Amino acid sequence: MTTPIEAALKEAQQRARDVRVMIFDVDGVLTDGRLYYGPEGEALKVFHVLDGHGMKLLNSAGIRTAIITGRSSPILDKRAHDLGVAWMRQGQETKGAALIDLCKDLQVSPDECGYMGDDIIDLPVLTRVRFAAAVPAASAFVKQHVHWVAQASGGMGAVREVCNFILAAQGKLDAIQQAFLE
Amino acid sequence: MTTPIEAALKEAQQRARDVRVMIFDVDGVLTDGRLYYGPEGEALKVFHVLDGHGMKLLNSAGIRTAIITGRSSPILDKRAHDLGVAWMRQGQETKGAALIDLCKDLQVSPDECGYMGDDIIDLPVLTRVRFAAAVPAASAFVKQHVHWVAQASGGMGAVREVCNFILAAQGKLDAIQQAFLE
Amino acid sequence: MTTPIEAALKEAQQRARDVRVMIFDVDGVLTDGRLYYGPEGEALKVFHVLDGHGMKLLNSAGIRTAIITGRSSPILDKRAHDLGVAWMRQGQETKGAALIDLCKDLQVSPDECGYMGDDIIDLPVLTRVRFAAAVPAASAFVKQHVHWVAQASGGMGAVREVCNFILAAQGKLDAIQQAFLE
Amino acid sequence: MTTPIEAALKEAQQRARDVRVMIFDVDGVLTDGRLYYGPEGEALKVFHVLDGHGMKLLNSAGIRTAIITGRSSPILDKRAHDLGVAWMRQGQETKGAALIDLCKDLQVSPDECGYMGDDIIDLPVLTRVRFAAAVPAASAFVKQHVHWVAQASGGMGAVREVCNFILAAQGKLDAIQQAFLE
Numbered sequence: 193m194t195t196p197i198e199a200a201l202k203e204a205q206q207r208a209r210d211v212r213v214m215i216f217d218v219d220g221v222l223t224d225g226r227l228y229y230g231p232e233g234e235a236l237k238v239f240h241v242l243d244g245h246g247m248k249l250l251n252s253a254g255i256r257t258a259i260i261t262g263r264s265s266p267i268l269d270k271r272a273h274d275l276g277v278a279w280m281r282q283g284q285e286t287k288g289a290a291l292i293d294l295c296k297d298l299q300v301s302p303d304e305c306g307y308m309g310d311d312i313i314d315l316p317v318l319t320r321v322r323f324a325a326a327v328p329a330a331s332a333f334v335k336q337h338v339h340w341v342a343q344a345s346g347g348m349g350a351v352r353e354v355c356n357f358i359l360a361a362q363g364k365l366d367a368i369q370q371a372f373l374e
Numbered sequence: 375m376t377t378p379i380e381a382a383l384k385e386a387q388q389r390a391r392d393v394r395v396m397i398f399d400v401d402g403v404l405t406d407g408r409l410y411y412g413p414e415g416e417a418l419k420v421f422h423v424l425d426g427h428g429m430k431l432l433n434s435a436g437i438r439t440a441i442i443t444g445r446s447s448p449i450l451d452k453r454a455h456d457l458g459v460a461w462m463r464q465g466q467e468t469k470g471a472a473l474i475d476l477c478k479d480l481q482v483s484p485d486e487c488g489y490m491g492d493d494i495i496d497l498p499v500l501t502r503v504r505f506a507a508a509v510p511a512a513s514a515f516v517k518q519h520v521h522w523v524a525q526a527s528g529g530m531g532a533v534r535e536v537c538n539f540i541l542a543a544q545g546k547l548d549a550i551q552q553a554f555l556e
Numbered sequence: 557m558t559t560p561i562e563a564a565l566k567e568a569q570q571r572a573r574d575v576r577v578m579i580f581d582v583d584g585v586l587t588d589g590r591l592y593y594g595p596e597g598e599a600l601k602v603f604h605v606l607d608g609h610g611m612k613l614l615n616s617a618g619i620r621t622a623i624i625t626g627r628s629s630p631i632l633d634k635r636a637h638d639l640g641v642a643w644m645r646q647g648q649e650t651k652g653a654a655l656i657d658l659c660k661d662l663q664v665s666p667d668e669c670g671y672m673g674d675d676i677i678d679l680p681v682l683t684r685v686r687f688a689a690a691v692p693a694a695s696a697f698v699k700q701h702v703h704w705v706a707q708a709s710g711g712m713g714a715v716r717e718v719c720n721f722i723l724a725a726q727g728k729l730d731a732i733q734q735a736f737l738e
Numbered sequence: 739m740t741t742p743i744e745a746a747l748k749e750a751q752q753r754a755r756d757v758r759v760m761i762f763d764v765d766g767v768l769t770d771g772r773l774y775y776g777p778e779g780e781a782l783k784v785f786h787v788l789d790g791h792g793m794k795l796l797n798s799a800g801i802r803t804a805i806i807t808g809r810s811s812p813i814l815d816k817r818a819h820d821l822g823v824a825w826m827r828q829g830q831e832t833k834g835a836a837l838i839d840l841c842k843d844l845q846v847s848p849d850e851c852g853y854m855g856d857d858i859i860d861l862p863v864l865t866r867v868r869f870a871a872a873v874p875a876a877s878a879f880v881k882q883h884v885h886w887v888a889q890a891s892g893g894m895g896a897v898r899e900v901c902n903f904i905l906a907a908q909g910k911l912d913a914i915q916q917a918f919l920e
Contacts, residue, residue: 219423241765372861401605497736583787
């Protein structure tokens with residue numbers, strides 16, 4: 193017998209298997225949602241080292257990473273550059289249109305994409321991609337429309353957790369981890 | 375039969391229904407109360423992306439947002455500007471007078487206002503408005519004088535939670551959320 | 557019958573009753589112990605608004621506040637100035653000597669002082685003052701030598717909690733809180 | 739009868755007894771893994787006062803401290819200088835080679851070293867040293883290859899905890915703590 197939770201996990205794994213491009217929201221996902229303001233506006237953005245390593249592991253396994261975000265920041269430009277993010281679109285109030293744009297540029301369909309978000313503004317993307325993921329702080333309404341929710345919080349390992357989940361679903365995680373033991 | 379908790383929630387919902395202007399304290403409410411000091415004084419203030427979206431949702435539903443705070447900061451000027459806050463008064467040691475001032479400027483009565491605070495300095499406002507809310511870190515003494523306490527902490531979603539609570543009480547939340555699914 | 561916990565609490569209250577000067581450590585007590593470094597060393601120190609209000613309440617009730625700290629920082633100078641701290645000594649490797657110095661300057665004896673600390677470097681002060689308090693993150697060894705441990709963490713309300721505890725022990729808290737209801 | 743947990747603890751203590759050089763990873767160990775970015779890249783690194791005291795206690799007990807890290811930062815230079823770290827190598831993608839390099843410079847063997855890490859990139863060091871430690875946020879895969887896991891988080895006391903553990907295993911902690919009571 194399969195419990196509903198096991199069935200949901202199995203579906204999430206099957207969907208994660210098809211991900212060729214993994215897309216991330218920024219505030220609340222790659223960060224914990226805090227906005228560090230100085231007198232001229234946002235002065236700092238706080239990312240996490242585990243998340244950055246996870247995105248690099250995805251890239252090394254042939255899965256591209258991308259960013260769609262509602263806000264806009266030169267700080268994010270720098271971080272995305274350091275992480276080798278393949279595609280980024282900032283200041284997107286209508287994220288659904290950004291997804292179409294991204295798919296065209298990277299020559300993939302939404303059925304080959306995953307997305308991780310945290311708020312209702314992410315729903316137009318979450319409801320269109322093959323694999324929709326959320327952080328624990330997302331509202332119940334958002335969580336109703338995703339296939340998988342991380343245990344680690346946004347900005348504190350949620351991105352690494354979803355990267356590991358995708359790599360495991362695609363049967364690539366063990367080899368990556370074992371390589372560090374040799 | 376109605377339990378005391380259900381009765382209190384029902385009263386909070388009825389009061390939230392009448393809110394035309396929602397007023398926020400800053401330190402401890404729009405932030406987690408941390409003061410980031412450099413050698414010249416406060417160098418950063420840390421807000422939250424979910425809270426900012428909540429205030430914009432209130433505005434889009436015709437409920438104005440305002441700020442009354444005991445401290446004073448050019449950083450807050452910038453954040454309030456980015457969020458389109460209708461009215462702000464900083465450096466208010468006697469917040470009760472600031473409430474009267476605000477009501478005059480926005481042509482509302484305290485009976486049409488809500489306020490969210492965290493400390494005893496907020497009591498002169500909390501005891502005068504129609505709908506009084508507090509963050510979880512508020513003392514027991516402060517909580518005795520409010521109608522509703524958020525579950526999320528100040529600076530980490532408490533403001534978004536009270537925005538959603540007001541929108542739900544006024545029957546406006548479902549339509550707002552559903553719009554992101556279309 | 558009095559339980560050991562009740563007896564300990566009663567002794568702490570009796571000791572807090574005699575406090576004329578309350579002394580605070582900085583890192584780990586007025587902050588959460590985090591050191592925000594830039595390339596030139598410590599760039600920020602993060603205090604808490606509730607703690608600052610608590611120190612001002614002590615002052616308004618005639619109890620002076622002081623600081624003894626092992627580190628040294630112009631940032632702390634600014635914060636202490638903003639809070640009206642009566643006496644501050646930084647860069648004190650031997651805190652016991654600093655306590656004697658402080659008592660001489662403020663014309664009090666250690667039996668009229670309280671101190672809140674977090675580490676073994678604080679023991680020479682904690683073991684000499686009338687009322688010794690610690691934050692929850694202090695080690696078991698440090699906690700063995702104090703009369704009271706806060707529930708709130710350092711930098712997140714521990715200082716406010718001990719200020720309220722002292723004011724309550726001296727029978728001054730109720731009047732202070734009630735004044736905000738009038 | 740000895741339980742498996744008691745046996746593991748005893749082995750960790752025996753191994754910690756042999757540590758002459760204790761080596762630390764930075765991001766996730768000396769910090770909580772957060773990367774504070776400004777427009778030009780990493781602007782701040784956040785260390786902890788308890789951890790710094792722990793490293794100084796190790797030094798005062800004749801145990802040298804060292805750092806091997808995958809990233810590179812002038813901020814870390816400053817912090818290491820303030821803490822009197824004997825040896826530091828930054829920007830090490832292959833940490834196993836850095837360990838060999840370190841052992842040569844400090845004239846010790848890996849069997850006289852301890853290391854604390856948090857991610858799979860640390861495994862080539864963790865599997866070679868005498869005493870391997872991890873922070874709680876390390877993955878299950880990493881934890882399988884260490885002898886001891888701290889209870890405090892990285893950047894919030896994990897380093898202090900492992901310093902105390904080593905000092906206790908070597909029979910040096912009691913004297914150090916008692917000295918602060920005299």
